[in-house]
Amino acid sequence: MGRWEPNARGRLEEAALELFAERGFEQTTVAAIAERAGLTERTFFRHFGDKREVLFSSEPFSGAITEAVGAAPEGTAPFEAVARALERLGEVLQDRRERALKRQAVIAANPELQERELVKLASLARTMAAALRERGTPELPAILAAEAGIAVFRVAFERWLDDSETREMPELIRSGIDELKAVTGTGQEARPA
Amino acid sequence: MGRWEPNARGRLEEAALELFAERGFEQTTVAAIAERAGLTERTFFRHFGDKREVLFSSEPFSGAITEAVGAAPEGTAPFEAVARALERLGEVLQDRRERALKRQAVIAANPELQERELVKLASLARTMAAALRERGTPELPAILAAEAGIAVFRVAFERWLDDSETREMPELIRSGIDELKAVTGTGQEARPA
């Protein structure tokens, strides 16, 4: 049980999620997380920049996004490419609903964690914007398409986790995209349901 | 010079901005800010929840937003109401360019501050969405319109502070809005410049 147990990082993530769920984020010290993982506090900070990061660093999103945006057929409009990338991202999430639910419960209970989540989403937006520019979209449209896409994703994700919602991510995202198109359209009234 | 000098909070904000600009955010201790303001560290934390908040709490945005969204003529489409509120917000900023520039330089130099800025923008989005619902917009469109609006605001604000940009906020916002409409439109190609 000395040093060199495998997957120290993973054990820390696991221990942290458990403890945050049990006692809450603030009531959990980094020392406690490290202890449950069979490590020391110092080692925790070698794996994660700060206490919050342990909940966010294993997100596989960034890579999938760039790939999915790039995968859209040439000539696809930027916002449509974003829509497809998000649907793709939604698929990746399918399996993880249980864990996502637990994680979001922890995040929902703590403003500091919500703050960090915003950072991650903003970073996702930048990644997506960069991928769009890669395929020839000018900067301003790229940024706006990406940011708007993230807004749709955020809303869809939240609904997906809601128990009263039965639709799956790709469908929720597509409907959010359509709703956004409607709302930014030139119509004079809130569109009928 | 004892207690009761007027405007303790304002003095703290002033001292903080100066010190952050001089030495940087991390290199400035709360004790140093308090000292320059003629107060103690403990008093600082009675006025601001944390060290970052001293840069953000005096934003007069929230109130102006609700008002401006509500002020749009009845029957105005939600996204148009958002557009007008943002233009209004842009006007409020006109005078403050100097200070905004200094503030943004400090923020740009520190990730923790950027994190807090995202929180403030997200909160602005929620405020705007709530104001839209107040005037009858259903929830989903309200959230999407507000979030998209904030994306436009963020981009416009950044450009406004850019030295090579000569346009004023309201115009920048209007052009961002138009760009977003174009990008979420149903066209098949990136629209020509």
Next chain:
DNA sequence: ACGTTTATGTCAGTCACTGACATCAGGTGG
């Protein structure tokens, strides 16, 4: 003038986070 309220000061303590240095497992070359 006196009590009350409110803003501030003082002090001790917790905990996130860091730098410097020690240690131990595993691989590598001789």
Next chain:
DNA sequence: CCACCTGATGTCAGTGACTGACATAAACGT
């Protein structure tokens, strides 16, 4: 098989953000 090196971990001491409890002094009402 041993000496050496590398990388992950441990140990320790320190800084600084933030908090709770209590003391104090200015302002305010009566």
